[in-house]
Amino acid sequence: MAKKLKKLEADVIVAGAGPGGCTIAKELSQKGKKVILIEKGVYSKMFYGSLLAPIRYMEKFGFLFRTVEGDWIVQGKGFGGGTLIYAGSAFVPHPGQWQQYGIDFTEELAEAKKDCWVNKTPDDMLGEGPKRLLASAQELGYPWEVIDKFVDLTKCKAECPMCPYGCPRGAKWTGMVFAEEAERNGATILPKVTVRDVIIENGVAGGVRARGSNGQEYEINGKIVVCAAGGIGTARILKRSGFDDAGSWFTGDPAIMVFGYFKKGKGGMRDMLFSVGCHDDEHGVTFANVSGPRMFWGLQRLQEKPQKPVNAIFRWGKAIGVMIKIADELDGQIHLDGRISKPRTKRDMYRLEWGAAAAEKILIKAGCDPYNIDHSGVIVGHPAATVRVGQLVDSNLETSVKNLYCCDTSVIPDAFGVPPTLVIVSLGKRLSKRLETIV
Ligand SMILES: Cc1cc2nc3c(=O)[nH]c(=O)nc-3n(C[C@H](O)[C@H](O)[C@H](O)COP(=O)(O)OP(=O)(O)OC[C@H]3O[C@@H](n4cnc5c(N)ncnc54)[C@H](O)[C@@H]3O)c2cc1C
Known part of the structure; x- marks a missing residue:
C-alpha cells in the first residue's frame, strides 16, 4: 500500500551529511535555527571501526x-560521508587558490582546525x-x-x-561528531532518506522532495536549501532540478x-x-x-x-x-x-x-x-568540481536559484590534488555565517 506523503518544515534543509552538510547543520542549529539534515546512509556506528565498515x-x-x-570510485556514505572512511590527513589549502574566486576562509580555517581535532x-x-x-x-x-x-x-x-575502517577508539574526527552535536542542538536527523530534487517556484528554492529506503515519500519545505551530497550526489540533485550543466565537469x-x-x-x-x-x-x-x-x-x-x-x-x-x-x-x-x-x-x-x-x-x-x-x-x-564556483555557484556558494546553495566538494573550482576535508569544513563555516543572517 502506498504510504501517505510526509510533510516537514525547517528554516534550513541540508541534503547530504558529509563534512560539508554536517558543518552547516551543527553551526546553524547552534544559532537556534530549525535544521533538517537528510542523509541516504545510516545514522549508526554498527561495524564502525571494524573490517566490516566498508x-x-x-x-x-x-x-x-x-x-x-573501469577505475574504482571510493565514496563514503552515512552521517559523516567520506570522513567515516577517510585517512584523516589534514592538508592545509593554499589560500590563493580560493581567493582568486573571491573566497577567503582564513578565519574559518583556524576555527575548523580547532573544532576538528587537527594535530x-x-x-x-x-x-x-x-x-x-x-x-x-x-x-x-x-x-x-x-x-x-x-x-x-x-x-x-x-x-x-x-x-x-573508522577508528575503534574514536580518535579520528568525522562529520558524525558534528551531526551528533547538531542533534543535541535540536536539529532533525533523517537517515536512510534520499533527496531527489529541489522544489523551485519562480526562481526561488522552497524545499526538497525525498524518498526513504522504506518507500516513504517526503516533501520538506524550508527557507534555505543547501545541497551537500558530495561531488556526485549534489550534481545529480541539481541535474534533476533543472541544472543541465551540473556534472558536466568532474575531477x-x-x-x-x-x-x-x-x-x-x-x-x-x-x-x-x-x-x-x-x-x-x-x-x-x-x-x-x-x-x-x-x-x-x-x-x-x-x-x-x-x-x-x-x-x-x-x-x-x-x-x-x-x-x-x-x-x-x-x-x-x-x-x-x-x-x-x-x-x-x-x-x-x-x-x-x-x-x-x-x-x-x-x-x-x-x-x-x-x-x-x-x-x-x-x-x-575525491569526486569534485561538478558544480564549480564561478560556473554554477557564486562566491557565496549560491546557485542561480535564490536560496539554493551547495556546500561540499562539488563546488571546488579545479582539482587541487590534495585531500579536501579541511577546505569543506571551512567553507561550511563560512556559509553558515552568511545563512545565519538570512534566516
Ligand atoms: C578512502 C578515502 C580516504 C580519504 N582520505 C582523506 C584524508 O585523509 N583527508 C581528507 O581531507 N580527505 C580524505 N578523503 C576525502 C574526503 O573524505 C571527502 O573529500 C569528503 O568527505 C567530501 O566531503 P563532502 O562534504 O563533499 O561530502 P561526502 O563526504 O561525499 O558526503 C556526501 C554525503 O551525502 C550523501 N548523499 C549523496 N546523495 C544523497 C542524496 N541524494 N540524498 C541524501 N544524501 C545523499 C552521501 O551518502 C554522503 O554521506 C578520503 C576519501 C576516501 C574515499
Whole structure:
C-alpha cells in the first residue's frame, strides 16, 4: 500500500551529511535555527571501526562502484560521508587558490582546525616504516614532511592502520561528531532518506522532495536549501532540478598505490596511514605513506596482481606503500542514469607516471627490493568540481536559484590534488555565517 506523503518544515534543509552538510547543520542549529539534515546512509556506528565498515559505510559495498572506464570510485556514505572512511590527513589549502574566486576562509580555517581535532602527528606515533620513507624522500630532494591529522592524540594509538575502517577508539574526527552535536542542538536527523530534487517556484528554492529506503515519500519545505551530497550526489540533485550543466565537469584526484618490500627490517603496513608525505605543486602530485590490515591488503593484491600470490599472502609484514594522488583535469561527467565517466587525459597520465616513478625511487632508497615493486589500479577517491564556483555557484556558494546553495566538494573550482576535508569544513563555516543572517 502506498504510504501517505510526509510533510516537514525547517528554516534550513541540508541534503547530504558529509563534512560539508554536517558543518552547516551543527553551526546553524547552534544559532537556534530549525535544521533538517537528510542523509541516504545510516545514522549508526554498527561495524564502525571494524573490517566490516566498508560494506556499511561505502557506496556500493566499497568495491562495486566503477567509472565507465573501469577505475574504482571510493565514496563514503552515512552521517559523516567520506570522513567515516577517510585517512584523516589534514592538508592545509593554499589560500590563493580560493581567493582568486573571491573566497577567503582564513578565519574559518583556524576555527575548523580547532573544532576538528587537527594535530601534528608526534614522532613517536610515526612508526619505523614511515620514518624510513620520510628520510629517503628528503634525501632524494622531495619536500616530504610529517602530515597533520584529524586526530585526538589522547585516544590515538601508534601501530594502527585502521583510520579508513573508522577508528575503534574514536580518535579520528568525522562529520558524525558534528551531526551528533547538531542533534543535541535540536536539529532533525533523517537517515536512510534520499533527496531527489529541489522544489523551485519562480526562481526561488522552497524545499526538497525525498524518498526513504522504506518507500516513504517526503516533501520538506524550508527557507534555505543547501545541497551537500558530495561531488556526485549534489550534481545529480541539481541535474534533476533543472541544472543541465551540473556534472558536466568532474575531477577525482586519481590515485595509485605503489608497494615495495623491505629487504631488512619491519614493513610499514601496521603504521598510521597518511602520516608522512607532501604535496608537490609543480608536478600536481600528492604523496603519502600507505598502510592497511593484512587481510584487506592481501585480498586487494591478489585481485590486482594474481600472478604475485607470494607477495599477497606472505609479504604483508615486509610491505610498505606510497600513495600518489594527482590534480587531474576537468574531463569527466556525471550522468543521471548512474554512469560516471572519468577519462584520463595526457596530462593526467604524465602526472600518474611521474608520481609512480618518484614513489618507486623513494621506496628503493628506503631499502625496498628494486625487483619487486607492485602498483595498484587507479582509484578515484575525491569526486569534485561538478558544480564549480564561478560556473554554477557564486562566491557565496549560491546557485542561480535564490536560496539554493551547495556546500561540499562539488563546488571546488579545479582539482587541487590534495585531500579536501579541511577546505569543506571551512567553507561550511563560512556559509553558515552568511545563512545565519538570512534566516
Ligand atoms: C578512502 C578515502 C580516504 C580519504 N582520505 C582523506 C584524508 O585523509 N583527508 C581528507 O581531507 N580527505 C580524505 N578523503 C576525502 C574526503 O573524505 C571527502 O573529500 C569528503 O568527505 C567530501 O566531503 P563532502 O562534504 O563533499 O561530502 P561526502 O563526504 O561525499 O558526503 C556526501 C554525503 O551525502 C550523501 N548523499 C549523496 N546523495 C544523497 C542524496 N541524494 N540524498 C541524501 N544524501 C545523499 C552521501 O551518502 C554522503 O554521506 C578520503 C576519501 C576516501 C574515499
